[in-house]
Amino acid sequence: MSSHMDNLADRGHGDHGHHGHGGGHDHDDDDGAGHGTLKSYFTGFVLAAILTAIPFWLVMDRVFDSSRTTALVILAFAVVQIVVHIVYFLHMDTKSESGWNMLALIFTLVLVVITLSGSIWIMYHLNSNMMPMSTHDMRNMP
Amino acid sequence: MSDTLAPTLPGGTAPPPEPVFYVAGEHHPKNGTLLGFWVYLMSDCLIFACLFATYGVLGRNYAAGPSGADLFDLPLVAVNTSLLLLSSITYGFAMLEMRRNRVGATQLWLAVTGILGLGFLSLELYEFAHLIHQGAGPQRSAFLSSFFTLVGTHGLHVTFGIVWLVTMMIQVQMHGLIPENRRRLMCLSMFWHFLDLIWVGVFTFVYLMGVLP
Numbered sequence: 001m002s003s004h005m006d007n008l009a010d011r012g013h014g015d016h017g018h019h020g021h022g023g024g025h026d027h028d029d030d031d032g033a034g035h036g037t038l039k040s041y042f043t044g045f046v047l048a049a050i051l052t053a054i055p056f057w058l059v060m061d062r063v064f065d066s067s068r069t070t071a072l073v074i075l076a077f078a079v080v081q082i083v084v085h086i087v088y089f090l091h092m093d094t095k096s097e098s099g100w101n102m103l104a105l106i107f108t109l110v111l112v113v114i115t116l117s118g119s120i121w122i123m124y125h126l127n128s129n130m131m132p133m134s135t136h137d138m139r140n141m142p
Numbered sequence: 143m144s145d146t147l148a149p150t151l152p153g154g155t156a157p158p159p160e161p162v163f164y165v166a167g168e169h170h171p172k173n174g175t176l177l178g179f180w181v182y183l184m185s186d187c188l189i190f191a192c193l194f195a196t197y198g199v200l201g202r203n204y205a206a207g208p209s210g211a212d213l214f215d216l217p218l219v220a221v222n223t224s225l226l227l228l229s230s231i232t233y234g235f236a237m238l239e240m241r242r243n244r245v246g247a248t249q250l251w252l253a254v255t256g257i258l259g260l261g262f263l264s265l266e267l268y269e270f271a272h273l274i275h276q277g278a279g280p281q282r283s284a285f286l287s288s289f290f291t292l293v294g295t296h297g298l299h300v301t302f303g304i305v306w307l308v309t310m311m312i313q314v315q316m317h318g319l320i321p322e323n324r325r326r327l328m329c330l331s332m333f334w335h336f337l338d339l340i341w342v343g344v345f346t347f348v349y350l351m352g353v354l355p
Contacts, residue, residue, distance in 0.1 A: 049224075075347075097177045105184065107184070111191070115192060119198065124199075
């Protein structure tokens with residue numbers, strides 16, 4: 001809502017030129033959201049490349065003996081890389097679109113966490129609560 | 143939308159002395175479109191979350207068929223990942239050139255992005271064809287059904303992203319970097335980076351964790 005007001009205020013002072021309105025509202029400028037610079041894209045790219053290379057190296061060279069450790073470490077790398085993508089490529093911050101972007105993102109993250117952890121949790125328990133089945137029954141499954 | 147709000151100027155500002163006309167394209171409120179597109183991306187994110195959850199549940203149900211460790215070719219996946227990551231930064235370069243109003247350079251970077259995207263797609267299609275040829279098609283096991291659904295949905299997104307990219311290149315060629323095209327290119331930028339973001343989840347959760355013993 002406040003962005004509408006800003007635009008209306010801009011229209012009121014339209015003769016002052018495009019960049020005449022006070023600072024702090026970068027996203028009402030001519031190219032809207034997503035103000036990346038060459039430096040930020042390069043930073044993001046280098047970080048993402050490193051964060052991609054390390055998990056591949058961990059898995060392909062079998063650095064850790066335990067699969068569980070490897071899985072947890074590469075998942076952590078994935079989470080960090082997703083944050084890097086959001087910050088450096090999607091240019092998300094708490095101020096873009098007056099915070100509505102961030103609000104939508106947080107809401108989605110909550111739903112994603114509920115969906116993923118809930119499904120996996122329930123389904124693993126469901127497996128152990130199934131009727132016992134012998135190997136013979138399993139072989140003759142349709 | 144904003145026209146209907148016109149009489150409700152904020153209390154503090156003095157009304158303009160003479161009618162000031164709204165010039166389309168100069169103060170076009172792009173926020174609405176970009177925020178709306180962001181909300182669409184978030185809903186798309188939920189689709190992928192459901193597919194990831196499905197894969198998480200079914201990913202180890204091999205039905206006595208081949209497992210991820212038997213099937214996945216990690217060097218191929220690494221090449222695919224780097225193609226998509228490179229296409230992400232070349233799209234960023236296109237956006238930077240767009241901001242400098244250089245049509246030719248923008249088109250060039252868009253073309254490079256498209257070619258990298260096509261490379262990604264053809265490697266993925268090659269992988270799929272190879273799997274199906276080996277008898278590891280989507281009908282083989284629950285693991286492969288969920289694998290093809292998740293990775294295939296991502297591939298379909300990339301396909302439509304390339305269709306959109308080509309459309310935008312034609313639009314920019316015909317009309318130049320007009321505000322409408324800038325807005326569309328920014329939406330496509332979010333879409334393209336979002337696909338790269340989803341791919342981070344795919345190569346970690348599906349490929350790397352799939353080959354772990």
